[in-house]
Amino acid sequence: MRRTNIFLENPLDPTNVGCIIRDVYAFDAGTLYYPKSFKTKISKFHGCACGTENKVRIQKFDDATDFLKKTNFRKIGFVAQTNATLITDPDFKFKDGDLLIFGNEKTGLTNEAKQLCDELVTIPTLGYMACLNVAHSVAISLYEVLRQKIEIGAITIKKNKVIE
Ligand SMILES: C[S@@+](CC[C@H](N)C(=O)[O-])C[C@H]1O[C@@H](n2cnc3c(N)ncnc32)[C@H](O)[C@@H]1O
Numbered sequence: 001m002r003r004t005n006i007f008l009e010n011p012l013d014p015t016n017v018g019c020i021i022r023d024v025y026a027f028d029a030g031t032l033y034y035p036k037s038f039k040t041k042i043s044k045f046h047g048c049a050c051g052t053e054n055k056v057r058i059q060k061f062d063d064a065t066d067f068l069k070k071t072n073f074r075k076i077g078f079v080a081q082t083n084a085t086l087i088t089d090p091d092f093k094f095k096d097g098d099l100l101i102f103g104n105e106k107t108g109l110t111n112e113a114k115q116l117c118d119e120l121v122t123i124p125t126l127g128y129m130a131c132l133n134v135a136h137s138v139a140i141s142l143y144e145v146l147r148q149k150i151e152i153g154a155i156t157i158k159k160n161k162v163i164e
Contacts, residue, residue, distance in 0.1 A: 010103070064110075
């Protein structure tokens with residue numbers, strides 16, 4: 001089973017990236033991609049990542065648009081937009097090896113990145129605030145990947161142990 005990968009287009013906050021590293025480890029996701037221009041040292045993630053910063057595969061890219069143009073991953077962009085596919089839509093299914101793409105904390109995904117995505121997906125919210133913290137969005141998306149795998153019987157959870 002190919003793992004789900006996480007791509008951060010242009011993150012700003014090391015605290016968020018540390019939490020995302022922990023999410024990647026917790027949900028046994030694949031590679032975490034972020035730009036070389038995000039210069040925080042791996043050791044700075046320690047507080048939020050709780051030691052998982054040395055256990056997760058991290059790859060840095062030069063240019064997001066260039067990477068997204070060249071990659072063979074199916075690209076799923078996450079946006080707080082009402083015209084995107086709802087993650088809860090029963091017809092929307094994650095696939096093995098997807099690349100889940102998340103935007104900048106202030107400005108979200110760029111238009112270039114959105115245009116290069118195969119699908120734009122949104123996490124529904126009930127209150128006024130549609131826009132979630134990026135690390136929370138990653139955690140929800142990886143949980144939904146897990147939930148869908150359980151639903152189709154691809155994995156079974158027994159007392160918090162995953163059987164593939
Ligand atoms: C703090 S938000 C970006 C805020 C920005 N002002 C905007 O409108 O996109 C950071 C990232 O988290 C993800 N995100 C936040 N809320 C989301 C939602 N409801 N559904 C899907 N992704 C979401 C998106 O990838 C977004 O680019």
